[in-house]
Amino acid sequence: MNLVAVDWGTSSLRVARIDGEGAVVEERRSPRGILGVPAGAFPAVLRESCGDWLDLPGALCLISGMAGSRQGWQEAPYCPCPAGFDELARALAWIAPGKIALVPGLSVDFLGTPDVLRGEEVQVFGAMDLLQLRDGVFVLPGTHCKWVRVAEGRVLNFATFMSGEVYGLLRQHSILARSLPAEDGALDEAAFLRGVRHAQQARSILHGAFSTRTLALFDRLPQPALPSYLSGLVIGDELRTHALHGLDVVLIGSPALTERYALALRGLGCEARRLGSEATWRGHWSLARQLGNRP
Amino acid sequence: MNLVAVDWGTSSLRVARIDGEGAVVEERRSPRGILGVPAGAFPAVLRESCGDWLDLPGALCLISGMAGSRQGWQEAPYCPCPAGFDELARALAWIAPGKIALVPGLSVDFLGTPDVLRGEEVQVFGAMDLLQLRDGVFVLPGTHCKWVRVAEGRVLNFATFMSGEVYGLLRQHSILARSLPAEDGALDEAAFLRGVRHAQQARSILHGAFSTRTLALFDRLPQPALPSYLSGLVIGDELRTHALHGLDVVLIGSPALTERYALALRGLGCEARRLGSEATWRGHWSLARQLGNRP
Structure with a gap:
């Protein structure tokens, strides 16, 4: 497996090349978050940052974060909770079939009021894999802190705190x-x-x-x-x-x-x-492995 | 009784002349809140707005609001809760004995954490008098909303919400x-x-x-x-x-x-x-009456 993992946020772009065992071979970082990318320029910016990796044999590129939002490369509609690896894999938005995909965020509906996250889903699945945890509460602090409840290996629901x-x-x-x-x-x-x-x-x-x-x-x-x-x-x-x-x-x-x-x-x-950030890359790798396991 | 009631806030100054029955004879308003008054200029600004009333026979002037804060005319230390009319009357900060006084605000201590209000105490006592209520919850919405709990005619405690x-x-x-x-x-x-x-x-x-x-x-x-x-x-x-x-x-x-x-x-x-604002003037009047009743 030649996995190109991309974490494309609002204000920064991080890419990593990951081998079949989940080890990070190389990591790069640029300030070209989605707010700094003009419409239509996403393919060129991606090539610029890791075109050499995309040309490796059998390369698979999974892009998480705000690149999949309405303001990003292309909208990858939210995957509704409860959602596990399998639902997430099925909801990928393929840009180049079998080669480049946007990971959707998750949505939840609580008595008619929705909540959303985008990017954090990959970190949560990565953390589940790293810690071999299938149940628990995953907290991702920040500007908008996400509290994610996981049960039996799936995201049951979550809540955003500003x-x-x-x-x-x-x-x-x-x-x-x-x-x-x-x-x-x-x-x-x-x-x-x-x-x-x-x-x-x-x-x-x-x-x-x-x-x-x-x-x-x-x-x-x-x-x-x-x-x-x-x-x-x-x-x-x-x-x-x-x-x-x-x-x-x-x-x-x-x-x-x-x-x-x-x-x-x-x-x-x-x-x-x-x-820390190890959860992000592990999440991309787990998702890629999940894709490989599908019939 | 010739009562000169003054509500001196951060951004405005309101004065009212009130007769012995609690009726407002005349009301004036100016934009000279305490932030617009240089140190030392408070007596002159008060004279300017209602000097004619202060010269009436037996005039009593009660000033509530931020004029009694550290940034105002003179600091009138907070009166600790529980506090009734009598405690408030005793805690007045007299500028001209028997003639001009600053009404102190209230303070409360909840398990080591203090809370304060200044100006609202007069409104609450006025409302109690207007409605003939000795128990209840008095809510004063605004930038900083105050929730005041009254029991047996005294302010038991209160809380500020931003x-x-x-x-x-x-x-x-x-x-x-x-x-x-x-x-x-x-x-x-x-x-x-x-x-x-x-x-x-x-x-x-x-x-x-x-x-x-x-x-x-x-x-x-x-x-x-x-x-x-x-x-x-x-x-x-x-x-x-x-x-x-x-x-x-x-x-x-x-x-x-x-x-x-x-x-x-x-x-x-x-x-x-x-x-509405009738509670403010009624509070000044009730307090003045309380002063007259004291032995």
């Missing part, structure tokens, strides 16, 4: 910005955990967030600790809504973010495993 | 802004109530807010209805945290805002009474 974005808005543009220091600085673990705990009592970030201001007003928390406290409030509000008892919890993302979520979860009595 | 501000941030500065129309338009009641209901299921605005985007993505809600839906999500998240069963609920504020909250409350099976 945690990273709301933190940024409160930190930069709300009245709290006046109390906060110019820079976030290093994480203050005690202040962060205090925020996580207060979020459980406040029961809404709309209420909890205001305590960042009042704690500053009454000098109950030193200014450098306030960003960590606010971060704890936001992540704590997210965690408040999940019942994780007895479930395996896996965090996937950058070390700085997964460390913060692991800390918050530990503060609430839950141990989580952590994975 | 609802108005977070709505503005999500509406103007988040990814949702791309889906929303340029103008809010008239309230779409059905979409608003759908947002209120979804907020009860979503259990966190961090999650609920994202549905504004997905409903637009799947054409499940027309674009002009999206701001009403988002407003319902935010107010619904606020309402979610309150147990109001069996309590009198009073909304105090501008008609547009209290109407929206009344609608949301009705959607959740709770009838609320509504008051």
